[in-house]
Amino acid sequence: MLRKDLKNWKDIIFLWGLLHRSLLIRRNCNLYDRKIIGWALSGNMETFNTTIPALQMAFKNRCAQQGMIFHSDRGVQYCAQDFRSILKALCPTIVQSMSRKANCWDNACAESFFGTLKREVEFLDGKYSAQKVRQEVFMFIEAYYNRIRAHSTIDFKAPDKFILRTCGIGLTVYT
Secondary structure, X not given: XXXXXXXXXXXXXXXXXXXXXXXXXXXXXXXXXXXXXXXEEEOOOOHHHOHHHHHHHHHHHOXXXXXXXXXXXXXXXXXXXXXXXXXXXXXXXXXEEEOOXXXXXXXXXXXXXXXXXXXXXXXXXOOOOHHHHHXXXXXXXXXXXXXXXXXXXXXXXXXXXXXXXXXXXXXXXXX
């Protein structure tokens, strides 16, 4: 029997946003439970420093399933042969999907996350070191966003609490 969170795992959004001058973040989000399952910070936009580490983290945190869709914007990192090869190696049956040209609504979930990050993390104003920003982004995603922050699309629960309630799988949930 498939776990409910994986069976209903329809899309993964994977894109970037500028955080701290040249410090960029890439993140993967499971649309079923809104959990950030993979992310990477980098000082440049090279595929091997951003998209691939975030992708590898996502597959380390969640098992691949038949019929999964990987959705992203049309960035060059997602079209790169290196990225596409690793994506297929991690999940041979995955379908890669990209946003329609000039259609920002395709990535509304990701844009919402980046808006939340910019509003709720005070260390993104360019006054702090890259190390401090990395530390704060880690704490925001791993300790707050995935474990505590309520999401309206999942019955005002935090992603980890939602997974625990709906799937009954063993997660450590901090309140």
